[in-house]
Amino acid sequence: MTDARHTTDHQALDHYREQATGEPPAHLDALILAAARSATPAPKPGLWQRWIRACQQPRWQVAFASLVGIGLMLSLVQRTPEQVPGYDFAPAPKASAPVARQETEAAPPALARSLKAPAGAFSAPAPAAPMAESGAPAQAESFSADRADEAKVSKRAAVPVKSLDEQLREVLRLQKAGHKQAAEKLLADLHARFPDENLSARLEDLQKN
Amino acid sequence: MSRLKGFISQLFAPASSLDASSDEALLARYREGDGVAFEILYARHRQGLYRFLLGLSGRVELAEEVYQETWLSLIRSGSQPQGRATFRTWLYQIARNRLIDHWRKHGVHQPLHDSYDEQTHALADEAADPEQLLSLSRDSQRLEAALQALPTDQREVFLLRAYSDLDLPQIATLTETPLETVKSRLRYAQQKLRRLLAEEVLT
Numbered sequence: 001m002t003d004a005r006h007t008t009d010h011q012a013l014d015h016y017r018e019q020a021t022g023e024p025p026a027h028l029d030a031l032i033l034a035a036a037r038s039a040t041p042a043p044k045p046g047l048w049q050r051w052i053r054a055c056q057q058p059r060w061q062v063a064f065a066s067l068v069g070i071g072l073m074l075s076l077v078q079r080t081p082e083q084v085p086g087y088d089f090a091p092a093p094k095a096s097a098p099v100a101r102q103e104t105e106a107a108p109p110a111l112a113r114s115l116k117a118p119a120g121a122f123s124a125p126a127p128a129a130p131m132a133e134s135g136a137p138a139q140a141e142s143f144s145a146d147r148a149d150e151a152k153v154s155k156r157a158a159v160p161v162k163s164l165d166e167q168l169r170e171v172l173r174l175q176k177a178g179h180k181q182a183a184e185k186l187l188a189d190l191h192a193r194f195p196d197e198n199l200s201a202r203l204e205d206l207q208k209n
Numbered sequence: 210m211s212r213l214k215g216f217i218s219q220l221f222a223p224a225s226s227l228d229a230s231s232d233e234a235l236l237a238r239y240r241e242g243d244g245v246a247f248e249i250l251y252a253r254h255r256q257g258l259y260r261f262l263l264g265l266s267g268r269v270e271l272a273e274e275v276y277q278e279t280w281l282s283l284i285r286s287g288s289q290p291q292g293r294a295t296f297r298t299w300l301y302q303i304a305r306n307r308l309i310d311h312w313r314k315h316g317v318h319q320p321l322h323d324s325y326d327e328q329t330h331a332l333a334d335e336a337a338d339p340e341q342l343l344s345l346s347r348d349s350q351r352l353e354a355a356l357q358a359l360p361t362d363q364r365e366v367f368l369l370r371a372y373s374d375l376d377l378p379q380i381a382t383l384t385e386t387p388l389e390t391v392k393s394r395l396r397y398a399q400q401k402l403r404r405l406l407a408e409e410v411l412t
Binding site: 019024025031032035039041 | 239240241242243244247248251255256259260263264273276277280281284285287345347349352356367370371372398399402403406
C-alpha cells in the first residue's frame with residue numbers, strides 16, 4: 001500500500017527525469033568555461049616561494065643580511081675560549097704526592113681524576129711541596145689553556161692536602177700506636193717523594209717538639 | 210601543519226579523487242587557482258540548473274540568459290556558500306534570485322510571489338485516484354504544456370526536486386517556505402501532472 005503510494009507519488013518526477021532533454025547550448029558552455037579560466041586566481045605561492053620572493057626585495061635583503069651578520073657574530077662570540085685564569089690553582093700543589101695518591105685510590109673515579117690533574121700538571125711535583133710549605137705561592141703559568149677547565153673542576157673537588165710536617169707527625173703517630181709497618185711504608189713513600197729532604201732530621205725535630 | 214598535509218594530499222591527489230570531491234571542496238580549490246576543479250563542478254550542475262531554469266521561466270532565451278548570469282556571478286563573486294548552505298542550494302538560490310530580478314526589472318508579474326489557496330488546488334486534484342498507476346505521455350510538447358499548467362510555486366518545487374536533487378528541507382530553505390507547504394506543493398504538482406499526462410489506465 002505504502003509502496004504503491006510512493007510509486008505513484010514519484011511517477012511524475014521519474015517520468016520527467018527520464019523524458020527531459022534540455023541541455024545548455026555549447027556556446028554557453030564555452031563562454032562560461034572560458035570566463036572561469038580567465039578568472040582563475042593565480043595559485044597561492046608556497047612558503048618557500050614567498051620566502052624567495054621576499055629575499056629578492058632590497059629592503060628584505062638588507063634585513064636578512066643584517067640577521068645573518070648578527071648570527072655570525074654571535075656564533076663567533078660563543079666559540080671564543082674562556083680566559084685562562086691567573087692564579088686560581090695556586091694552592092693545589094700543597095698536596096704531597098704519596099698522600100694525594102692514597103686519597104685518590106680511595107676516592108671515587110671522578111674525584112680521583114680531579115685530584116690527579118693538578119699533580120700531573122706540574123713538571124716537578126716534589127720541590128713544589130716545600131715551596132708550598134714555606135708559603136710561597138705556586139706558579140700556575142705552566143698550565144695550558146686547555147687544562148684550565150679541568151683544573152677548575154679539580155679545584156672545586158679538592159680536599160685539604162697535608163703538609164710534609166703533618167705527614168711526618170702521622171708517621172710518629174703510627175709508630176706510637178704500634179703500626180710499625182704502616183709507619184715505615186709512609187716514611188718510605190715520603191723519602192721517595194721528597195728525596196732532597198732530610199726526613200730523619202725533621203722527624204727527630206718533631207719528636208722533640 | 211594541517212594546511213601542509215592538505216597541500217601535500219592535493220599535490221599528489223589522482224584525478225579520480227578530484228572527481229569524488231564534494232562540491233564545496235571543488236569550489237574551494239577553484240578559488241585557490243585550480244581551473245580543473247571548476248570544470249568538474251560545472252559538468253555536475255550544468256544540466257540540472259539549465260532544466261530548472263527552462264522549466265520555471267518557460268522561455269529558452271530567458272533561461273539561457275539567467276543561466277549564464279548565474280555562472281558568471283558565481284565565478285566573479287569569489288565567495289563561498291555561507292552557514293549550512295551547500296553549494297547546490299547556493300547555486301540554485303543564485304539562479305532563482307536572478308530570475309526574480311529579471312522579472313522585476315522587466316516589470317513582469319512575479320508568479321513566485323503569488324499566494325494561492327493550497328486547499329483549492331488540493332480539492333481540484335482529488336479528481337484523479339492518487340494510487341492509480343498511469344501511463345504518462347512522452348510527447349515533449351505535452352510534457353511542457355503540463356508543466357506550464359502548474360501554479361508557479363508548485364512548478365518550482367517540482368522542478369527543484371526533479372532536476373536539482375535537493376531534498377525537501379533544502380527546498381524549503383531555498384524557497385523560504387515551511388516544509389509542510391513544500392511537501393503539499395510537491396504532492397499536488399505530481400497529482401496534477403499525472404492527471405494531465407495520463408493516456409490510459411493500467412489495471
